[in-house]
Amino acid sequence: MSVLVVMERTGGRWHRTSWETLAAGQQIAASLGVGASAVVLGGSAAELADKRLAKAITVEHELLNAYSADGYTAALSQVIEREQPSLVLFPHTYQVRDYAPKLATRRGRTLVSDVVQVRVEGGALVMVRQLFQGRLNADYRCAGEGPHFASIQAGAYQGDAVAAGGAELVSFPPTLENSAIRTRAEEPFRESARAVDLSSAEMIVSVGRGIKEQENMPVVEALAQALGAEMAASRPICDNGWLPMERQVGSSGQTVSPKVYFAIGISGAIQHLVGMKGSKTIVAINKDANAPIFDVADYGIVGDLFEVVPALTEAVRKIKG
């Protein structure tokens, strides 16, 4: 019995959620009364020497210098074969989404992904995850010996809670064949430089699916104009081309923290929340009182945005004269 945490490191930089997952792994291991270890691919685990871990494993191979699902799966499968962990934890990053289901499948196991909490009940693991874009939660009970596989949602655990101690530094050279890596990746790139930098905006009026039609966009644009705020949107609005992609807030768009963030007709799926929950004040306007956006909102209005927003625009105009 042990917990193995897979840390993500790209180009010499730790993915921030790696620390959150490491803290989760240490806490779960303590509840189970077992040890935790960490493993790093494509980089060194040496920085983990002062963490409370049984082992910090560096998996070294020239075929792991660049990420591939085939390479990572083969290498980690060998690590798991040797370490025999009862639980393998990943940060729920885009990269993890690309290979962790493959790895779990190769081990004949299921991956419980995007988990917000792991509890130990009567010696068994119970994992909490969101259903229906955060509108409901579910407890998953894991049966049998394991290894069980789970990825941890960004922000679910505190990265600064990683416990200090000492770890034995171990190097693991996997057996990998060049021919086993079937995909050929080109250099990552960014689309043309962003013309709009929402990160410095004081106020942002953001619109979601609740707006229903492109023809309705002026309803929220009028509010943004009255406030002197920047316009932004959740992903589906930009997917539809109703606002340019560069105004998208969320995991695949920009991360913002304005003084006030107006979430209008946005239900609050986690992909959106991660991009705006650092805002100083959040105002949510939504017709569904159970929408997850109200979980992060400071001020909430349950109502029809087509009535509330024009009233708000009017009230703002009055003040501003």
Add this chain to the structure above:
Amino acid sequence: MKILVAIKQVPSRDGQLKTAADGRWIDESGLTFEINEPDAYALEEALQLREKLGGEVIVLCAGPERATASIREALAKGADRAVHAVEDNLESADGFHLGRLLAKAIAAESPDLVLTGLQSDDFGHGQTGVVVAELLGLPHATIIMQVEAGEGSIRVKRELEDGWFQYLTLPLPAVLTIQSGINKLRYATLMGIKKARAKEIRTTNASELGVSLAAEATIERVYAPSRSKQTVMLEGSPAEQAAQLVEKLQREVRVL
């Protein structure tokens, strides 16, 4: 090119979700259902590839009887035929076992390319395509925003985090998970709806495919999440709500 698209039927986004009496799933009565949105984009991508390259688009859906409506919709949009793995209570299977069911059904068709949405709106595990690829022994790429077909291979644009992208080339056959927004969705035409009635929907199920729908991780309880933040809810008419909000923004937040 023979393209298979795996779609899922999910509750419509607007529906009010209630926990079922046994507390282990939602009460589906009174809900309407639709094609999972990322899967609709995967279907559209398949149709566009067929328009460019010729070939066939086959829709695969695992789900209860009611999923027939979504399968018909996919056929009305232009898919050539469909396979329906008819199973109730798929929510009690885990991602691995559901993947085995789909992989068996896909293997019987030997497609050149398998497309599916990057995640479902109900479970949101975001793993079905990857699990299926591993079970079929095929290469895969996830969160795809563009597909260029080549000779025996495809080049795809994959979305990374924070606005980064990357091109990847994969040999065919391969599996791709498609990101919402990759294309513009079409509506079914009246002609399409008429034609769909004559198109084949072959049914199968887990026992016919020799797959057990067990689970290593099972849902024990479904419930409304608890609120971690004290939200000040503003009540009254829209004008009253607006007036209260403006006052809060002035006095408490000190903007305006």
